[in-house]
Amino acid sequence: MTVNVVEIREFGGPEVLAARAVPDPVVADGQVLVRVEFAEVLFIDTQLRAGWGRDFFPMRPPWVPGTGVAGRIRAVGAGVDAGRIGTRVVARTGNAGAYAELVAVDAPEAIDLPEDLDGAVATAALHDGVLALDRLERAPVGAGSRVLVTAAAGSLGHWLVPLAKAAGAHVTGAAGGPDKRDAVTALGADLAVDYRRADWAELAGAPFDVVFDGAGGAIGRTAFGLTRDRGTFHAYGAAAGEFGSTAAERGITVVGVEAEIAADAVHRHIRTGLDLLTRGQVRPVIGQRVPLDRAADAHAAMAERTVIGKSVLTVP
Numbered sequence: 001m002t003v004n005v006v007e008i009r010e011f012g013g014p015e016v017l018a019a020r021a022v023p024d025p026v027v028a029d030g031q032v033l034v035r036v037e038f039a040e041v042l043f044i045d046t047q048l049r050a051g052w053g054r055d056f057f058p059m060r061p062p063w064v065p066g067t068g069v070a071g072r073i074r075a076v077g078a079g080v081d082a083g084r085i086g087t088r089v090v091a092r093t094g095n096a097g098a099y100a101e102l103v104a105v106d107a108p109e110a111i112d113l114p115e116d117l118d119g120a121v122a123t124a125a126l127h128d129g130v131l132a133l134d135r136l137e138r139a140p141v142g143a144g145s146r147v148l149v150t151a152a153a154g155s156l157g158h159w160l161v162p163l164a165k166a167a168g169a170h171v172t173g174a175a176g177g178p179d180k181r182d183a184v185t186a187l188g189a190d191l192a193v194d195y196r197r198a199d200w201a202e203l204a205g206a207p208f209d210v211v212f213d214g215a216g217g218a219i220g221r222t223a224f225g226l227t228r229d230r231g232t233f234h235a236y237g238a239a240a241g242e243f244g245s246t247a248a249e250r251g252i253t254v255v256g257v258e259a260e261i262a263a264d265a266v267h268r269h270i271r272t273g274l275d276l277l278t279r280g281q282v283r284p285v286i287g288q289r290v291p292l293d294r295a296a297d298a299h300a301a302m303a304e305r306t307v308i309g310k311s312v313l314t315v316p
Helices: 043-050 119-125 128-138 157-166 178-186 200-204 217-225 240-250 263-278 292-303
Strands: 002-008 017-023 031-041 068-076 088-092 102-106 110-112 146-150 170-175 191-194 208-213 227-235 253-256 286-291 310-314
Touching: 002 292, 017 292, 031 088, 031 119, 031 292, 043 292, 068 119, 088 102, 088 119, 088 263, 110 263, 119 128, 119 263, 119 286, 119 310, 128 157, 128 227, 128 263, 146 157, 146 217, 157 170, 170 178, 170 200, 178 191, 191 200, 200 217, 208 217, 217 227, 217 240, 227 240, 240 253, 286 292, 292 310
Parallel strands: 146 170, 146 208, 170 191, 208 227, 227 253, 286 310
Antiparallel strands: 002 017, 031 068, 031 102, 031 310, 068 088, 088 110
């Protein structure tokens, strides 16, 4: 039997994504086989496809991208309760890849999913939720804190803006274009600014105690400059070393993309995230649902920064 996957054939643009039939994954002892309904697409997937981050990530072509799915358990390996077959789950797939019809994962990675929670929305807990909850634990965000979130209309901003607000912070969200600015306002930000404007930094209201930067590049460098001395700058799209001596001179704590999340915290954050989603305290917008075999279209839209919210691939 074969299963359809989408592979990255070589580093390059969205066109390097190609569908291929491969043998069904083997379910090893202690694993479960998940029939995928939704595979999450992260912005970092587009960066890795283009060849960014080779010093931090081991993927080399060809490989199946993606690291998170929602679906139902179809089969179990030895040592796993057969009663789990048919259970709705979300799961981080690691290096096994997620752009696929079937994935085999270690049983503890498959976390039960409430029947009334949209699977596409639930995938947001796997990485966006984990990263947001972890970074908020590392940041001094509380009553009276001044917080800036860049790329605030993106999938991670849908967590950071409301959760920082819930912690009592004054939150400024920066995004590109009036539609995204309006989306940031809808998330509850105290102030939303359009960083396509040349004067966005002046409008943002610096300095900020904590900055969460998901934009990188020139916007990220500007956002770093808006961080107060001895503040905290989260660069989850860049390495901490990019800010080097300037951060040290100003006493700014920089948490870069290489900052690892403790293994024992990941499942805790996923379960917390699913609870927040179920209770409606975080409401991710699914900006695009694209069929698996059109994964290149999803990547192209993300690269063009036209998507508001989260992207998922749908598997028929």
